[in-house]
Amino acid sequence: AGSRLPPHSHARSVRVTHRRRAHGAAPTAAARRYCEALPARTLPRMDKYPLKVSIPSTELVRGSMILNPHTDYIVDIDDCGQRYQRARRFKSFEWLHQQLRRAQLQCVLPELPGKKLLGKNDHAFVDRRRESLQSYLQALLKIPEVITDNNIWCFLDLTLATYAVPRFLCRDRSSSTETAPRLQEIRKHVIETDNQLFRLCNAAVTTELTALVRAEADSAMVSPSGSSGAGLQRNDAQLTTKKEIRKRLCKVLEPLLTHDRTEAARQGFMETGLFGELLRLLHRVQEDCTAL
DSSP, rough: GGSSSSSGGGGOOSEEEEEEEOOOOOOOHHHHHHHHHHHHHOOOOOGGEEEEEEEEEEEEEESSSSSSOOOEEEEEETTEEEEEEEEEHHHHHHHHHHHHHTTTOSSOOOOOOOOOOTTOHHHHHHHHHHHHHHHHHHHHHHHHHHTTSSHHHHHTTOOHHHHHHHHHTTTTTTTEEEHHHHHHIIIIITSSSSOOGGGSHHHHHHHHHHHHHHHHHHHOOOOOTTOOOOHHHHHHHHHHHHHHHHHHHHHHHHHHHOOOOOOOHHHHHHHHHHHHHHHHHHHHHHHHHOOO
């Protein structure tokens, strides 16, 4: 198991002696060109979700008698207004890329910059690599298969409170069995955790939740009546999944509609028409109860 840990998981015992800072932290032209070239299916509502990464600076770490000098790339993470920084060596990026390839995700991964043996700490080379690694990370966070995988979050050293919402946004919407556990993650790690509701108060989340309520209002429960054998078992499973989705959806919506710190979410729901869709869903639930 130890071999699967990212290289940065080990404590750093050397001293930082010099920092290089780039001008600004905006996405590079290379990152924008890459994202614009991605197929539309790889651009979910994450483009509206306020989770951004950049690499605004680097740090030259001096070596010792047994360690050579190396460069740390300082990854800046803006998580819905919460800011974090992570120092990552190039071999940490190599680890991430290797793990994503081993996962055999059904997507095309962006290209990782190549290695360099001589002059790898040269200022000009480091700055070019910094831009390339920034483009690489920004491109990864546009790909649903990468977002729903654990490796990117292990690399960034972030908790489920951070990535529960992105995984919900990037779930396979055609799979009802994937929606219920994603809602449960949000309930457990965002709603039931102190001071995490801010992650749900943005247009990406309110739009997605309204769309889910609308889909549930348009969909009747599958009744097991009249079925037998394997068909009955399938219908029972579908019925249970539908009930779980609706129950967990209500658990997610309740604090957003009632908490005094979620005014932004309520305003978003007004704009997306959630309240009308909730009335339709309540009517659908009543019809389902009558049918069952």
